[in-house]
Amino acid sequence: MQKIINKPNEVVDEMVEGFVKAHAGLISKTDNPRVLKYKAAPIEGKVGIVTGGGSGHKPAFIGYIGKNMVDAVAVGEIFSSPPAQMFYDAFKAADSGKGVACLYGNYAGDNMNVKMAIEMADDDDIAVKTVVANDDVPSAPGDQLNKRRGVAGEILMWKVGGAKAAMGANLDEVIAAAQKAINNTRSMGIGLSPCAIPEVGHPNFKIEEGKMEVGIGHHGEPGLDVCALETAAQIAQRIADIILPDLPFNSGDDVAVLISGLGATPPMELYILFNDVEKILTDKGINIHIAYVGNYFTSLEMAGVTLTLMKLDDELKACMDYECDCMGLTQFGRN
Amino acid sequence: MQKIINKPNEVVDEMVEGFVKAHAGLISKTDNPRVLKYKAAPIEGKVGIVTGGGSGHKPAFIGYIGKNMVDAVAVGEIFSSPPAQMFYDAFKAADSGKGVACLYGNYAGDNMNVKMAIEMADDDDIAVKTVVANDDVPSAPGDQLNKRRGVAGEILMWKVGGAKAAMGANLDEVIAAAQKAINNTRSMGIGLSPCAIPEVGHPNFKIEEGKMEVGIGHHGEPGLDVCALETAAQIAQRIADIILPDLPFNSGDDVAVLISGLGATPPMELYILFNDVEKILTDKGINIHIAYVGNYFTSLEMAGVTLTLMKLDDELKACMDYECDCMGLTQFGRN
Amino acid sequence: MSAVPTSEGKVILSALIKAIQDNKQYLSDIDGLIGDGDHGVNMNKGFTLCGEELGEKPVDLSEGLKTLYMILMTKIGGSMGPLYGMFFKAMSKACKGKETVDAVTFGEMLIQAKEKVMDISGAQLGDKTLLDCLIPAEEAYQSALDAGKSFAECLTAMSTAAEKGRDSTKNLIAKVGRSSRLGERSRGVLDAGATSCCLILQTFATTLQEQMK
Amino acid sequence: MSAVPTSEGKVILSALIKAIQDNKQYLSDIDGLIGDGDHGVNMNKGFTLCGEELGEKPVDLSEGLKTLYMILMTKIGGSMGPLYGMFFKAMSKACKGKETVDAVTFGEMLIQAKEKVMDISGAQLGDKTLLDCLIPAEEAYQSALDAGKSFAECLTAMSTAAEKGRDSTKNLIAKVGRSSRLGERSRGVLDAGATSCCLILQTFATTLQEQMK
Ligand SMILES: Nc1ncnc2c1ncn2[C@@H]1O[C@H](COP(=O)(O)OP(=O)(O)O)[C@@H](O)[C@H]1O
Ligand SMILES: Nc1ncnc2c1ncn2[C@@H]1O[C@H](COP(=O)(O)OP(=O)(O)O)[C@@H](O)[C@H]1O
Ligand SMILES: [Mg+2]
């Protein structure tokens, strides 16, 4: 395990410490050492945006704390959901009285902890509503959408929810927009090499040289298939064949494209893949409104990639084009 | 070699193609397929900023093309300097008549090709002046500064040069600021695992499990030492002990800190290292004015890190705080 | 004596904490075969924190269980925090205000625990989780109680069923959690959560039985 | 005959191109031992592009060398583009406007090439680069010329020295380029650039000598 760390059981604490110091102008600590918030949060009159989850996905989750994005994040151990208390404390850190939209991914632990946190918040009169991201197509068939995991599509959900809240929408409107965002989002990942949780010390699954795991999850959850490593063009086609019909995405649609590396795959390869994805979309008459290519939602040092598409209407476009400022995604407003 | 590519000898062309498509609002092609420019370049009345170098360092170099940063880039093959003609074409793409600051790194190939390109430009009355980054401390002793390689410090040089040009400075002023930036910058890298050039197909050097290469270059150039892998705190101390006395950085100094992963090292580890670096600097009374932690200058999928410090005066601070917008580094103005 | 005073809560909590601490390595080893090898570490962290919080002084059973579930719910993330958090929260509530724990009260504690855990877990019997231990154990206890057995006999019935339930996981394919990655290959190994659940239920049984003597 | 008409440039360029193409694999293999194994690929790319550009028609020597250096400088990056670009640019300039290449002209071509390459390279004799072939080869040619030898004899002297220079790199430690990474371990293997340089100089020698017959 070739890692730059100190004590394996303190990686999350030290990362959080370093993160807060590096982004002191943007991020504040809270009374709970595992809850970070946007410096300006809670923002008077604005619905609070909260998320949380296991660590090891940088920039997710704390990298999306910032202006017009997420207000507070509950930070779990590596690949392990944060306790209910942390979600609850994140709600408190984000709530200005207008309520909190908790936008998180569909994992058993997170579902349980958020559920409990909402019960805790109920006693405090904090209105919390949730949207649960389930964009990962290969994780369950189309008739069991509620079993699908959330992956990189969560970022687009935060972007939309964060922008909507910043525009002054109320809690129900923010929830509706974020739900619409994820309902229109489909993702799929390919794994090329595994990753090791520092405390465990070695990868707890394997991908052989010359193979790839099709439909892998963000913690190495098994995919649809393990097959021979393909070219970028073949991978693009394979993913497109699965996610395009699933929504479906049709000729004339405007989309946001997000290609996220899983950690160790260099951006060069992501752009090569994007080049092939763009050709497929253009061929089908699907128009790319905005594109993100980079390491946006990773799995420690796993090699591989997630492709995410979101179909846009005018509301979603306005949200995607909205200015935001956070470590993981800073953009000037577009129009 | 677990890579998402098509033909190994076309990776650079396909990456460039994908990059231009993904950032169509920011980046334009030029007549030379290996020269990309900021969409708005050449900007009337502004000194042009040009750089270039081998590929495989994403976001460097093309990721720093953008507003108030680099105007045009010459794109070489993987780890191989672009031909003179490309630098020359980049000069033409960036020059608005106010001259061009060519800010690049100290490598034999780049030196030779830039030198030849300047001769070519001379016939065209394009005034080109250069600053050659040499921030990599371990690559040569302090009495042979001109032999030191340029590494991640190049980004700070572009940031300063780009901001200065955007503020309206003339060519000599831009060159002076960029030169001051690099004169006040020191870097050092640690390698934990090698990388493979796609056309070669296998890594052409090795770092054994449990070892690290101290002072490694951005193409795997040999360092000072190969030793047992240390903790983040020890690595921070080891680098600090070498780069702090070299400038030297002293108590009371304001600095910019840049920690860049080399590709496969997850941001979590970069923040852990930053946490340790911050402690050392704070102990010494050195004040961090601005910090960048992420994959800013990589070496394909190498694991490892570069630590860069730049000592700031008021002019450099103003440049670092200046707004900029490019794929590798988007920031709102700070004050 | 067929009831245990709730004022003796400390005895039970100390026994639970010790049982987890003693089996930390064993639970992690089981998890290591088809999971990520940290189940003992996760459980030990929560139970040991609880031990530190409780200190040396006596504690009411309901209060002691509350300390445990509060720590699980506030400090232990993942699935164990909420699952065992709910388990002990339900138990704590079901014996709150009682002078003693008798056969009916403990039956109430068990059924509440089972229901709350099922409610939050979402897993089904047969998915190779702690439910494969908890559900049959609770049912065996209720059957014995309905059949007019003594408190001690009910506990023994629960213990036997818990063990059988735990062992039944060996031949199951994991449907939830990390081990589900392995599909068919997850067969042949005990489930870590079912093992810790059996340990906890058996510790309740023996400790209550001893205090009844 | 002790001079070669420059109008016959095509013969020399074709020979150079063929020499590189024939040795593509060999040059890459040498580079593979202590470098990244692409020297043959890099050289072949430039020389083959030049062959395509020149096509079938005859060409003046200076013009032909210009085509070659323009391609090296515009299409071939890294170090080879500028180093051999400068080499052939200097050669092209030194025979520009001449009717024939005689011993003195070729001496001038060689010395200009050496100086331009040294100027841009920054490497020193003994650094295990193409300079370790080029410098002694040029010096041997000049000595032979100063000693009043014939053009053909001067070329033979150059050839012999080029080969000796190339072979001398075997025992050197690389000081520049990728192989310098290996330090002491770079010893024992020929330098790829010195090998291609020797090939180029010997191809000049034999082709000129043949045309003189
Ligand atoms: N949704 C669930 N419902 C019930 N039990 C579960 C669920 N998810 C996981 N488990 C239990 O969790 C155990 C593993 O716990 P542990 O190793 O502590 O957590 P993790 O899998 O996060 O490392 C499994 O053996 C299984 O019994
Ligand atoms: N600065 C330099 N001066 C002279 N020759 C050099 C220099 N740098 C490299 N070389 C030559 O380049 C050769 C390798 O060329 P090549 O393999 O084509 O390039 P690369 O090293 O970029 O892969 C070496 O054998 C050496 O002779
Ligand atoms: Mg775990």
Ligand SMILES: [Mg+2]
């Ligand atoms: Mg586990």
Ligand SMILES: [Mg+2]
């Ligand atoms: Mg090369």
Ligand SMILES: [Mg+2]
């Ligand atoms: Mg080479």
